[in-house]
Amino acid sequence: MSSTILNVGLLGAGRIAGVHATAISTNPGSRLAAVSDINQAAAEKIAAQYGAEARSTDAILNDPAINAVLIATSTDTHSDLIERATAAGKAVLCEKPVDLSLGRAQACQKVTAATGKPVMIGFNRRFDPNFAALKAAADRGEIGKTELLSITSFDPAPPPIAYIKVSGGLFRDMMIHDFDMANFIMGAAPVSVSAVGTSIVDPEIGAAGDVDTAVVTLAYADGRIAVIKNSRRAVYGYDQRLELLGSEGLLQAQNMLENTLVKSTTSGVIGAKPTYFFLERYMPAYAAEWAAFVTAVNTGSALPVTLDDGVAALAMAEAASQSAKTGSPVKLAEVLG
Amino acid sequence: MSSTILNVGLLGAGRIAGVHATAISTNPGSRLAAVSDINQAAAEKIAAQYGAEARSTDAILNDPAINAVLIATSTDTHSDLIERATAAGKAVLCEKPVDLSLGRAQACQKVTAATGKPVMIGFNRRFDPNFAALKAAADRGEIGKTELLSITSFDPAPPPIAYIKVSGGLFRDMMIHDFDMANFIMGAAPVSVSAVGTSIVDPEIGAAGDVDTAVVTLAYADGRIAVIKNSRRAVYGYDQRLELLGSEGLLQAQNMLENTLVKSTTSGVIGAKPTYFFLERYMPAYAAEWAAFVTAVNTGSALPVTLDDGVAALAMAEAASQSAKTGSPVKLAEVLG
Amino acid sequence: MSSTILNVGLLGAGRIAGVHATAISTNPGSRLAAVSDINQAAAEKIAAQYGAEARSTDAILNDPAINAVLIATSTDTHSDLIERATAAGKAVLCEKPVDLSLGRAQACQKVTAATGKPVMIGFNRRFDPNFAALKAAADRGEIGKTELLSITSFDPAPPPIAYIKVSGGLFRDMMIHDFDMANFIMGAAPVSVSAVGTSIVDPEIGAAGDVDTAVVTLAYADGRIAVIKNSRRAVYGYDQRLELLGSEGLLQAQNMLENTLVKSTTSGVIGAKPTYFFLERYMPAYAAEWAAFVTAVNTGSALPVTLDDGVAALAMAEAASQSAKTGSPVKLAEVLG
Amino acid sequence: MSSTILNVGLLGAGRIAGVHATAISTNPGSRLAAVSDINQAAAEKIAAQYGAEARSTDAILNDPAINAVLIATSTDTHSDLIERATAAGKAVLCEKPVDLSLGRAQACQKVTAATGKPVMIGFNRRFDPNFAALKAAADRGEIGKTELLSITSFDPAPPPIAYIKVSGGLFRDMMIHDFDMANFIMGAAPVSVSAVGTSIVDPEIGAAGDVDTAVVTLAYADGRIAVIKNSRRAVYGYDQRLELLGSEGLLQAQNMLENTLVKSTTSGVIGAKPTYFFLERYMPAYAAEWAAFVTAVNTGSALPVTLDDGVAALAMAEAASQSAKTGSPVKLAEVLG
Incomplete structure (x- = not known):
């Protein structure tokens, strides 16, 4: 193996692991060496498809020929696996969130x-x-100078109540992506977080102690403001948009559509819907994410997203959860302790 | 004069009064009879253009042949003129806001x-x-069932600081339109109002005690949420959009553009900007507003917007002002006393 | 009457005459003095609305106080009225086409x-x-340098067969607007005209000797090309678009829509249709057209569209009619004689 | 090898062959077995990347284990290779055009x-x-019933003059795609073809006996019409659009854009350009094309595009070339002999 080809162990063999396996295999700078999963058959299937081996997690972590691991297991295992993998000298790409507990993540x-x-x-x-x-x-x-960021982030349909119950709640499970997006775009963490949440999509979600629709306002030390809107249900598809107002204009990143067909009839002018969900919308993003990881590890340059970013987003989720309950803004510094 | 033609007195002869004079004159159900203004020349100019008379406000209010008055004078005179005109038996269309003081408006x-x-x-x-x-x-x-409303409402450029100082502040002067829009779309008043404001566009606005950029979240008794974004400056034009998420879809009202020209070059695909400001964007709205008033008065049917609506929006502005200062949500009931 | 206010006689009192009457009356540089029509009641109605007199065409043409006439009568009277009005010293704005006969127009x-x-x-x-x-x-x-022009021009629905029979045919009645548009945009007349026509919308139109769908290609002396597409039926509304390709980019003028509402549901993303027909789409154009006429006449500057332009478009219609019949290109020089 | 996995020989190892190699390798129903090219190094590079062998064309055609060949060599070899491969019992997917000579293709x-x-x-x-x-x-x-088809098909930049000279001309090299598109959409071949061509983009293209800009009108037996616009240069990117008018509406397939970013400034509202050229725009199409071939061959069902379609498009190119020279329409039946 050339020193510039990453030998990768994939921990987890679920749906998103399959996406990562393709990205690892088609990237010229990496190769999928091994896959592990508590479901052995799932691990074997991915391994066969890409000429890798199905092995145990221990075997992967102990193999000095493995340079990097991609952690795509369930959230409750993330912190442990990150610690074990780095202790074993591996570079790590771990699915979000780091943990549901801010303390554990810290x-x-x-x-x-x-x-x-x-x-x-x-x-x-x-x-x-x-x-x-x-x-x-x-x-x-x-x-010019950025002033006001708006993030619209709606899922097409809520997950099962069983998932909701173990998800950590909308702020830690879903909006955490948007907290990180705010940090990415604004280039800074906010000072305080104000949340309003409701379970208007499905009262059972409220009964499970969670919200399904929320608006969170972030205030920054330099006077900038960001607002995040989440809904667990947008029946027309995955609605993922950004708007950034600055002193010299507005930037908008709009949805990607299923196709460019437009039909004009007596009923109106009808175009395609947004792509349905994250696998359709973000497939190119997964490949680009992996490519960025490979480049950073192989060249020793700075990672574009770090564990610190994961902790920062989790802290904002914690603050938003508290604010949604009390109705008052929560300072991020209080949460970070 | 036929009983179905409103004989109208216009109080005020400034820029917006000119817009109203055209609407009054071109509407087949009304005619501009008289105009008054503290600037006699301005009143005479509008009167001459439409075959009306320049008269004093007293003369207009005392003339039994005048059926209706349109009040387009400065805000501090609105409450008095509404009271005098109704006492004199006139139907009234008054420019917003009713007053800067909620108590006076009540x-x-x-x-x-x-x-x-x-x-x-x-x-x-x-x-x-x-x-x-x-x-x-x-x-x-x-x-389907409405859940989450977003209002984007940006002016092209901030007004002079001198105006800011007497305006009553962004919430009473500018966002009051959006408070009424929320009431119009949601068909209900919110329970509580949370505001975050900043003077990031121009620190002099902050020095004058006002904000120039704000995000306000409205929570409704039935669990719905609305969010309003205001900025005093969007250099690309008057940005006036609505988004309403419901259980079965999303409605968006987008900006009107200067024209439909699109240019594709090596620099990208370039289209026209939004219409520049309220006179361009809302010219058809002023005519439709007047038509609705004429129809309601001439037929005795219910007005589409009432003085109560004016007071309701003012109360929300009051609550938002308080919330922006304290950082905590304000219940509308507390403000209404 | 001030020397800079045009005193206008309107010949004709049909639907389009009403549009012109409004433009004449609201333009500060003109005033509607008189209206004539073979239907006296129609003339009187317009006259009353704008404070003008209903008079005979002779009386209007013989009145030295009338500076200009707007001819909005039936096509077969245009040439005669243009000749009579200019002989009587009036400035003239005449509805298109000049005539159905190229010889008579010349x-x-x-x-x-x-x-x-x-x-x-x-x-x-x-x-x-x-x-x-x-x-x-x-x-x-x-x-950059313009190369290829495309004109899409579809009516919402075909006119009655009775109208088709006296219309002069699609090329003289409908596409004549597009011939003038090509001349306007390209700044030159083409050398040859190739037409393909069909009566696919309604075979009765074919039985009446006309086509309802046609594609005409225009070749210019300098190598440029223009293509015009016409259909008598676009059920979604009046489809009026231009595309101009040049050495450094593309310009597109797109349709104006009824409103900017967009609805996203499981069925797709649905926007408003184009405005329905020429009265909706071109209302601002009629006012601008009249303003340009008033300015040119009052200042003595060159007219933006002339009788020569009317004859040029008619010659292209004649050439297209011949080409559609023979199947071969027709040189414009042959038609002009 | 399972009977449902196609064992594929790739003839040619140029740029487009690389695209096909990826499609062959990632399709679960096929595998890349061998690659040949007159440039041995190019063949070896592709072979190495996908675990295939670099072999001679003869060896590939003579290997009974190869079920199918994909011909991506230069146009002048297509007819011979199609004949040899089918004689050797292979299923064939051959790049367009079949041949520059209609007679040879027939x-x-x-x-x-x-x-x-x-x-x-x-x-x-x-x-x-x-x-x-x-x-x-x-x-x-x-x-409803289709009536009028418009195809816009512009390349971003003209190829080198050296390529133009051996290309067979714009109609056979570039517009042949659009002739096939017309046949695909209209589901029929036209009766006659009228072409207007010009070398306005680059006079050297004209000096080489070719055109760089052309408009072709197709007339169908049932009265329908299609019009194709080609330009060798659209500096803003690859412009590939369809419009189909029918009795009950309009269908438009618009360009795919580089991204969905929109920037609003004082200069206007600026979005991304179309994807640059065919590799960007049609990458998903190449994968779908190969998948359709694999399915048809593996299941024995009808091919979605056949050699007959290749000959039909070539005949239209021949007719258009003649029409552009003579200036008169050419009947397809005359060309087909």
Whole structure:
């Protein structure tokens, strides 16, 4: 194996792991060496498809020929696996969120930092070509000084109540992507977080102690403001948009559509819907995310998203959860302790 | 004069009064009879253009041949003129806001109600064809049960600081339109109001005690949420949009553009900007507003916007002002006393 | 009457005459003095609405106080009235087409030229803000050297067969607007005209000797090409678009829509249709057309569209009619004789 | 090898062959077995990337384990290779055009038909998701009876003059895609072809005996009309659009854009350009084309595009070339002999 080809172990063999397996295999700088999963058959299927081996997680972590691991297991295992993998000298790309517990994530952050190994958190949306183009345009100063960010982020349909109950809640499970997006676009963490949430889509979600629709306002030290809107249900598809107002203009990243067909009849002018969900919308983002990880690890350059970013987003989720309950703004500093 | 032609006195002869004079004159159900203004020359100019008389406000209010007055004078005179005109038996269309003081507006509301005369407040945006189409579609149930409303409302450029100082502040002067829009679309007043404001466009606005950029979240008794974004500066033009998410879809009313020209070059695909400001965007709305007033007065049917609506929006502005200062949500009931 | 206010006689009191009456009355540089029509009641109605007199055509033409006439009578009277009005010293704005007979129009051109009086032909589309913006951008060189023009021009529904029979045919009645548009945009007349026509919308139109769908290709001396598409039926509304390809880009003037509402549901993303027909789409163009006429006549500057332009478009219609019958290209020089 | 996995030989190893190699390798129903090219190094590079062998064309055609060949060599070898491959019992997917000579293509058609082996021509645009959606909507009757088709097809920049000279000319090299698209959408061949061509983009193209800009009108037996516009230069990118007017509406397939970013400034509202050229725009189409071939061959069902389609498009190119020279329409029957 050439020193510039990453030998990758994939931990987890579920749906999103399959997406990562393709990205790993088609990237010229990496190769899928091994896959593990508590469901052995699932691991074997992915392994066969890409000429890799199905092995145990232990075997993967102990194999010195494996340079990097991609963690796509259930959330409750993330912190442990990040710690074990970095201790074993691997570079790590871990799916979001780091943990449902901010304290546990902060502990993991401390332990991992000591190893000096690179840990990237899978905030794939930063690599969406539309959002990345917006960030690049803002950084080039194309709209002057940035002032007001709006994030619209609606899922097509709510997950099962059983999932809701173990998800950590909308703020930690769903809006965490948008908290990271705000941090990415604004280039800073907010000072305070104000949340209003409701369970108007499905009262059972409210009965389970969660909200399904929420608006969160973020206030920044320099006077800027961001607002995030989430809904668990947009029947027309995955609605993922950004708007950034600046002193010299507005940037908007709009939805990607299923196709460009437009039909004009007596009923109106009808076009295609947004792509249905994250697998359709963010497929190019997953490939770009992996490519960025490979480049950073292989060249030793800075990771574009770090474990610190994962902890920062989690802290905002924690603050939003508290604010939605009390009705009052929560300072991020209080949450971070 | 036929009994179905309103004989109208126009109080005020400034820029917006000119717009109203045209609407009054071209509407087949009304005719401009008289104009008054503290600037006699301005009143005479409008009067000459439309074959009306320049008279004093007293003369207009005392003339039994005048059926209706349109009040387009400075805000501090609105409450007095509404009271005097209704006492004199006139139907009234008064420019927004009713007053900068909620207490004064509530007093005016009480006095006027006793006269039984129709008083409409000039929330012209309800008559914008795009917003009206959105409201009609929502009322027809085209997106099911409504859940989350977003209002984007940016001016092209901030007014002079001198104006800011007497304006009553962004919430009473500018966002009051959006408060009424929320009431119009949602068909209800919110329970609580949370505001975050900043003076990031121009620190002098902050020095004058006002904000120039704000996000306000409205929570409704039935769990619905609305969010309003205001900025005093959108250099690309007057940005006036609505988005309403419902259980069966999304409605968006987008900006009207200067023209439909699109240019594709190596620099990208370039289209026209939004119309520059309210006179361009809302010209059709002013005519429709006046037509609705004429129809309601001539037929005795209910006014589409009332003095009560004016007071309701003012109360929300009051609550938002308080919330922006304290950082905590304000219950509307507390403000209304 | 001030020397800078045109005193206008309106010949004809049909639907389009009503549009012109409004433009004449609201323009500060003109006033509607008199209206004539073979239907006296129709003339009286318009006259009453705008404070004018209903008079005979003879009386209008013989009145020295009338400076200009707007001819909105039936096509077969145009040439005669243009000749009589210019002989009587009036400035003339005449609805298109000049005549159905190219020979008669050319004779009128000769007679009128001798009087030196200004005669403008009502090719209102040149004054559509979208098409005018496209022309201005092209003239500023924004897409470099122009190469290929496409005109899409579809009516919402075919007229009655009785109208088709006296219309002069699609090329003289409908596409004549597009021939003038090609001349306007390209700034030159073509060398040859190739037409393909069919009566696929309604075979009765074919039985009446006309076509209802046609594609005409125009070849220019300098190698440029234009293509015009016409259909008598676009059920979704009046489809009026331009595309101009140049060495440095593409300009497109798109349809104006009924409103900006967009609805996203499981069925797709649905927007408003184009405005229904010419009265909706071109209302601003009629006002701008009249304003341009008033300015040219009052200042003595060149008319933006002339009788020569009317004859040029008619010659192209004649050539297209011949080409559609023979199947071969027709040189414009042959038609002009 | 399972009987349902196609073992594929790739003839040619140029740029487009690389695209096909990826499609072959990632399709679960096929595998890349061998690659040949006169440039041995190019063949070896592709072979190495996908675990295939670099072999001679003879060796590939003589290997009974190879079930199918994809011909991506230079146009002058297509007919010979189609004949040899079908004689050797292979299923064939051959890049367009079949040949520059209509006679040679017709001879190949006859020889190949005798073998009964499936031969598909690579008109990849039929598999573009936008065009395919338009065709499907039309076939479902969503716009009623189809009447008028418009095809806009502009390249971003002209090829080198050296290429122009051996290309067979714009009609055979570039517009042949659009002739096939017309046949695909209209479901029939036209009766006659009228062409107007010019070398306005680059006079050297004219000096080389070719045109760079052309408009071709197709007349169908049932009265329908199609019009194709080609330009060798659209500086803003690859402009590939369809419009189909029917008795009940209009279908438009619009361009795919580089991203969905929109920037509003004082200069206007600026969006991304169309994707740059065919590799960007039609990458999904190449994968879908190959998938359709694999399915048809593996299941024995009808090919979606056949050698007959390749000959039909070539005949239209021949007719257009003649028409552009003579200036008169050419009947397709005359060309087909």
